[in-house]
Amino acid sequence: MLKASSQPHRHQSEEDSSGSDAGSEVSLEPETDRFGFILTNGSTAGSVGPSPELVRQREAKWINIIGQWDRILLKKSSKVKLQCQKGIPASLRAKCWPLLCGASERMRQNENLYESLDSQPGLQSWVDIIERDLDRQFPFHEMFLSKDGHGQRGLFRVLKAYTQFQPEEGYCQAQGPVAAVLLMNMPAEEAFWCLVQISEQYLPGYYSPLLEGVLFDAAILSWVLKKTCPAAHKHLQQHGVEPLMFATDWLMCLFTRHLPFNTLLRVWDLFFCYGVKVLLQVAVVLVRRVLGRADQRKQCPGQMETLERLRGVREHVQEEEETFIAEVCSVPLSGKDLEKRTEKELGRWRKDKPSSTFDPRGRCYGYRMAWARTRQQKEEREQKERETGNLSVPLARSASTLSLSPALLHKRFRKGGKGNPAPTENQETVKVEEQTEPSEAGQCEKEESKETGESTVISEKTEESQSVENNPEAAEESNENEQKEEPCDTNQPQVLEEQRERRKPQTRGKSFQGQKEKVSDDVANPAKTDSQITRNSVSYAESYF
Structure with missing residues (x-):
């Protein structure tokens, strides 16, 4: 291994190679720490980091969070905060950072936009300034040692694409090191959208001409x-x-x-x-x-x-x-x-x-506000597409329904009514409702079971009569069954009461299932509930965040 010198950027120079003995092979690759920095220059080699077992445990927790992100975003934000305080595993930062700041959602909403911006030449005045700053960003990191290296090329592409995405702002020199750190942890496209979210949502006005x-x-x-x-x-x-x-x-x-x-x-x-x-x-x-x-x-x-x-x-x-x-x-x-x-x-x-x-008011709440704004932008775009008749995504799979858990969606439709949007509430009220949701749901189910006990029996008889009319063979079988059961039915009121008691758990489940069917029918009918679902989703995000 080549010994690290006080100026590690000379490791690949002719001066280093000329000092070696003739005929011997000397590795020209510099010795780096676990982050890719050449040792003795900005090195953190002494920091060994957490144990492998602890890293695996944190990776498992973050994988669980990523797998159910929409639900955790709405109801368990404290879990995300706790894990961020403990530290995101290095292997998952490429996934977690874009997910937290909303860059992943922006990338899905603007598919192939980065490739389009990257393929364009860009404004020459910005290109010249960016090229002058490339070798100033982390010159002792292995990614940015060479002008022809993938690090400086990727940094140039990301910064040039941003000047085309935000031509009124252009390029600010402070964005160089920010984009460089992003590129150390993720691919260029994800780094570009993270830079967009940082500049627009997290730090609005930081990189504008007036600062x-x-x-x-x-x-x-x-x-x-x-x-x-x-x-x-x-x-x-x-x-x-x-x-x-x-x-x-x-x-x-x-x-x-x-x-x-x-x-x-x-x-x-x-x-x-x-x-x-x-x-x-x-x-x-x-x-x-x-x-x-x-x-x-x-x-x-x-x-x-x-x-x-x-x-x-x-x-x-x-x-x-x-x-x-x-x-x-x-x-x-x-x-x-x-x-x-x-x-x-x-x-x-x-x-x-x-x-x-x-x-700058939206920057006070970090990832929650960034996600709320990103979803609101998506809702507004989909609403415009529906009005023009160019919506390519079915309404039943839009973010307005997928961003809410089934329990919250069911509760909001019951509270607001089939044709009425749920009322907008302040943040404290929403939090209280979330905490008390299981008990309230249980009470509602009990009340429904009492009210609908008799109606369920009648509805079942009606369904049986309809099936009998459509199927004569079934009618004969039902008559035979009734004749067989007649001798056992000596005390009709008592039997009916016992049947009601046995059917109470079934009634509770059926009433909830029926309510879910109403919700699915509303979602499947764009003509009726199209604007209602959009208003509910946006108002919910605004009231919660």
């Missing part, structure tokens, strides 16, 4: 620092250091240049789950590491010293990722607090900039 999202979240970060780290915030204020001066690179690049790679991947697991809240929490932890103690603040008597310490923050994050992630999760910042502060800051923003259309 509105960065300016907005810098003000939010100042509020979070004052709330969670008042001593460091006071020091920054005294020396005229605003978060925009040191946190711009942190936020726009998602800490790709300031954290060890093993820690960075764990932060991204949380980011795809919780959204921008995680970036603010990580920023607070980094400021604490640099300015949290009184002796550290004394070493920074001025603005320049303070900024220099903040820009060299990576040396303060050297421990195992579990310790760092635990500290990040302990920062007291909830989604509701962030939403309230966002509303307040947005009021000031619109007062100062009345012509601005920037709206």
